[in-house]
Amino acid sequence: MKSCALFFALLFCFAPAYAASPNDEARFLAGLNVDGSRLEEFARDPAWQEHSAEFQRAWLDVEERQLGPIRSWMPGTLGFVHADPSPLFYMFSGPDMLYAHAFFPNASTYVLCGREPVGEVPNVAALKPEVRAAALGNLRKSLNAILSYSFFITADMKNDLTATQLSGTLPVMMVFLARAGCVITSVEQVKLDAAGGLTQGKSKTPGVKVVFTGTRGKEQTLYYFQTDLSNWGIKDNPGFMAFCAKQGQGNALVKAASYLMHLNEFSTVRDFLLSSTRNVMQDDSGIPWRYFQPKEWMMGLYGNYVGPINLFKQHDQADLRAAFAQQPVGELPFGVGYQWKPGISSMIVGTALRSVPKAAAVAEPVAE
Numbered sequence: 001m002k003s004c005a006l007f008f009a010l011l012f013c014f015a016p017a018y019a020a021s022p023n024d025e026a027r028f029l030a031g032l033n034v035d036g037s038r039l040e041e042f043a044r045d046p047a048w049q050e051h052s053a054e055f056q057r058a059w060l061d062v063e064e065r066q067l068g069p070i071r072s073w074m075p076g077t078l079g080f081v082h083a084d085p086s087p088l089f090y091m092f093s094g095p096d097m098l099y100a101h102a103f104f105p106n107a108s109t110y111v112l113c114g115r116e117p118v119g120e121v122p123n124v125a126a127l128k129p130e131v132r133a134a135a136l137g138n139l140r141k142s143l144n145a146i147l148s149y150s151f152f153i154t155a156d157m158k159n160d161l162t163a164t165q166l167s168g169t170l171p172v173m174m175v176f177l178a179r180a181g182c183v184i185t186s187v188e189q190v191k192l193d194a195a196g197g198l199t200q201g202k203s204k205t206p207g208v209k210v211v212f213t214g215t216r217g218k219e220q221t222l223y224y225f226q227t228d229l230s231n232w233g234i235k236d237n238p239g240f241m242a243f244c245a246k247q248g249q250g251n252a253l254v255k256a257a258s259y260l261m262h263l264n265e266f267s268t269v270r271d272f273l274l275s276s277t278r279n280v281m282q283d284d285s286g287i288p289w290r291y292f293q294p295k296e297w298m299m300g301l302y303g304n305y306v307g308p309i310n311l312f313k314q315h316d317q318a319d320l321r322a323a324f325a326q327q328p329v330g331e332l333p334f335g336v337g338y339q340w341k342p343g344i345s346s347m348i349v350g351t352a353l354r355s356v357p358k359a360a361a362v363a364e365p366v367a368e
Contacts, residue, residue, distance in 0.1 A: 019121065019122075019123035019125060019126070020034075020037055020038040020039045020124075020125065021037070021038075021184075022121065022174065022184045022185075022186065022187040022210075023178070023183055023184040023185070024037040024038065024039050025039070025121070025122045025123070025124060025174065026122075026174035026175060026177060026178035026184050027039075027178045028042065028043065028048070028124055029122060029124070029136070029139060029166070029171055029174060029175050029178070030055065030174075030175045030178040030179050031048075031051050031052035031053075031054075031055035031056060032052075032178055032179070038125060039124065039125060042124060042125060042132070045129060045132070045133070047129070047132065047133030047136060047137075048132075048133075048136065051136040051137070051139075051140065054140060055140060058140075058143075058144075059179060065334070065335075066102075066334050066335070067098075067102050069333045069334040070099075070102045070103060070334055071102060071105075072333075073332075073333055073334070074102075074103060077302070077330060078279075078281075078300075078349060081104075081251065081279045081281065081349070081351075082103075082104070082105070082106065083106055084104075084106065084107075084251060084278065084279070085106050085107060085108045086107065086108070086248075086249060086250045086251050086278060087107060087108060087109040087110075087111060087247040087248065087250035087251070088100060088104045088107040088109070088110050088111065088250060088251050088252070088253060089111050089244055089247075089250050089251070089252045089253075089273065089276075089277065090110065090111065090112045090113075090252070090253045090254075091113060091229060091252070091254060091257070091269055091273065092113070092114065092229065092254065092256075092257040092258070092260060093112040093113060093114055093253075094112075094114040094116055094169060095112070095114070095116065095169035095170075095172040095173045095176075095224065096112070096176075097110065097112065097172075097173040097176040097177060097180075097222060098176040098179075098180075099253070099255070099336075100112065100253060101176065101177070101180045101182070101214075102180075103253055103281060104251060104253065105214065105215060105216070106214075106216065107220065107250075107251070108220060108221070109220070109221045109222075109223065109247060109250075110220070110221070110222045110223065111223050111225075111243075111244060111247065111250075112173075112222065112223065112224045112225075113224065113225045113226070113227050113229065113240060114169065114224075114226065114227075115226065115227075115228065116168065116169050116226065117167070117168045117169070117206070117226055118168050118169055118170055118189065118206050118207060118208045118224060118225075118226055119166075119167045119168015119169060119170045119171060120167065120168065120170070121170065121187050121189075122166055122170070122171050122174065124166075135166040136166075138166070139166055139171065139172070139175070142172065143172065143175070169208075169224055170187070170208050170210075170224070173210065173222065173224060174187070174210070177210070177212055177222070180215065181215045182212045182213060182214050182215060182220075183212060183213040184210060184211070184212045185211050185212060185213060185219075186209075186210070186211045187208065187209075187210050187211075188208065188209045188210075188211075189206070189207075189208055190206075190207045190208060190209045190223070191203035191205060191206055191207065192205040192207065192225065192239035192240060192242075192243050193239055194237070194238055194239050194242070195239070195242055196238075196239050196240070196241070196242025196243035196244070196245065196246050197243075197246075203239070204236075204237040204239065205225050205226065205227050205237060205239040205240050205243075206225070206226050207223055207224055207225035207226065208223070208224050209221065209222070209223055210222040210223075210224075223243075225240050225243070227239075227240040229260070229266060229268075229269045230260075230265050230266055231264075231265055231266065231267060231268045232265070234268050234269070235268075241268070241269070241272060244272065244276070245272075245276065249276060249277065249278055249355065250276065250277055250278070251277055251278055251279045251280070251281070252273045252277040252279070252280045252281065252282070253281050253282070254273075254280070254281070254282035254283070254285070254286030254287065255282060255283045255285065255286070255336055255337045256283070256285055256337050256338055257282075257285045257286055258285065258312070259285045259308070259312050259315040261273075261286060261287050261288070262288050262315050270287055270291065273287060274287065274291060274292075277352065278351065278352055278355035279349065279350065279351050279352070279355070280292075280348075280349070280350040281347065281348075281349050282347070282348050282349075283336055283337030283338070283339075283345070283346060283347060283348070284305060284307075284308065284315075284317060284320060284337070284346055284348065285308070285312070285315075285337060285338060286348070287350075288317060288320075289317050289319050289320040289323060289348070290317075290319055292350050295353070296352065296353055296354070297350045297351065297352060297353065298350070298351045298353060298356070299323070299327075299348065299349070299350050299351075300330065300348075300349040300350075300351075301323060301324055301327055301328075301329045301330065301346070301347075301348060301349075302329065302330040302331065302332040302346065302347040302348075302349070303329070303330075303331075303332030303344075303345045303346040303347055304324070304329075304332075304343060304344055304345070304346060305317075305320055305321055305324040305346040306339060306344045306346075307321070308338065308339075309338045309339065311338075312338070320348075324346070332345055332346070332347050
């Protein structure tokens with residue numbers, strides 16, 4: 001009995017090193033209150049207090065400038081998209097659950113992907129104080145671009161997400177979920193086989209599955225997979241696209257995607273989105289305008305198209321510019337994508353005609 005008591009006493013003493021709940025870990029990293037949790041004592045650290053204060057200032061800014069306007073604009077302008085519980089495919093997303101949730105808060109499943117590694121489930125209690133302080137500082141640094149400009153800078157993200165023990169995309173996505181008001185219930189490292197099924201065996205497609213309760217009280221699921229979306233990458237490793245195909249018809253979000261789907265080398269993922277989605281929301285870096293055939297798509301334009309930034313000037317779209325000049329254009333009260341300042345941002349929304357309910361035929365009255 002004494003040995004059992006000693007075992008449980010030691011287990012309790014060392015329990016904080018074995019991590020708190022995923023939701024408490026997320027709240028701690030997000031600078032939110034963790035009173036009553038295993039991490040309460042670590043929140044007294046001056047480094048966390050500084051982290052919390054700085055993060056709160058940055059969050060209030062992005063709430064006022066971006067997230068609040070998006071949450072008002074979506075149901076008022078695109079209510080049918082906003083309310084749709086279909087899966088969301090967010091290609092070339094990296095860990096950007098921030099905008100995925102802002103635009104599509106009702107999606108049953110979020111499927112994100114990128115070249116960035118998943119990383120490990122955070123365990124901040126196991127870090128030495130000086131390491132934890134450095135990790136929190138680097139986390140803020142890695143989020144600076146998306147909070148300021150609405151997108152991650154790929155080159156910086158590659159360095160930032162591997163710089164400390166809070167590495168990979170997972171800690172970032174957990175922060176975004178916590179700040180969005182969601183409650184994380186489980187985090188599970190997963191892998192895909194070549195047929196798109198979850199597997200315990202060898203895999204070229206590592207990922208993570210996060211189950212959470214959304215702001216409307218419903219259970220939702222986030223998947224992130226590390227994968228290459230080029231035609232060659234998909235041919236060499238078809239698991240991710242096969243997984244997406246298993247989800248059925250969904251919606252798509254594309255922004256700050258380096259104009260990759262303008263290239264022939266990314267035609268497979270482009271064709272998938274055109275054939276497997278009900279609605280595509282994107283900036284001009286997504287699918288080129290010419291691929292949305294009038295017989296297959298209804299198009300909505302919002303904001304102002306001024307062309308790409310200089311880095312991508314070769315992808316200017318004359319036909320899209322003409323469409324903005326000739327068609328009705330709605331207001332866009334926030335910035336998005338590489339042209340992130342309000343007034344020069346654009347949003348292109350395509351609704352597949354195959355997804356629009358067809359009116360039922362009315363029977364002719366029978367003469368008596």
